[in-house]
Amino acid sequence: MAKNLKEINVVDLESTCWKNESDQNGQPSEIIEIGIVKLDTYSFEVIRKDSFLVKPQFSQVSDFCTELTTITADMLKDAPSFPETLKMMKKLYDLNDATWGSYGDYDRVQMDRNCNLYKVKNPFGRSHINIKNLFALKNKLEREVGMDTAIKIIGAILDGTHHRGLDDALNICKIYRSIIM
Numbered sequence: 001m002a003k004n005l006k007e008i009n010v011v012d013l014e015s016t017c018w019k020n021e022s023d024q025n026g027q028p029s030e031i032i033e034i035g036i037v038k039l040d041t042y043s044f045e046v047i048r049k050d051s052f053l054v055k056p057q058f059s060q061v062s063d064f065c066t067e068l069t070t071i072t073a074d075m076l077k078d079a080p081s082f083p084e085t086l087k088m089m090k091k092l093y094d095l096n097d098a099t100w101g102s103y104g105d106y107d108r109v110q111m112d113r114n115c116n117l118y119k120v121k122n123p124f125g126r127s128h129i130n131i132k133n134l135f136a137l138k139n140k141l142e143r144e145v146g147m148d149t150a151i152k153i154i155g156a157i158l159d160g161t162h163h164r165g166l167d168d169a170l171n172i173c174k175i176y177r178s179i180i181m
Contacts, residue, residue, distance in 0.1 A: 035165025
């Protein structure tokens, strides 16, 4: 259970992906970027923000993935491994004691999958908020909507590059704020 409710870590993951399942060739989808924003839950001020690029070890960055995320294999060649990235993040963020949230359940599930793949403990606490689901409930929508649609619904502008971890995490903070305020 989260002990620190004054802050929330808003997380967005980017992972290796393929246009068609047949292009995957048995490769697992691996996290290649972790965008994280530590947000003060009272003032909604950003306390800290980072983008961590992660070198995949079991899959390759497809052309489709680069088109979607703008992340290339070359950008990741000197990036730390997934376990090394988690160690860095633990030093900078209160991962286990703070609530964390993401836009949808994908990020929670993908983090678990990556931790299982690399045989490391998930550093995030059990208190996960599915901001996508809360947004749909708060706005009495018939179904959950994509992040870009949610941004339009709240009258905000999608900042940065969509499908980049930190930019998406910052946009998710806007959506989170619209739910809580």
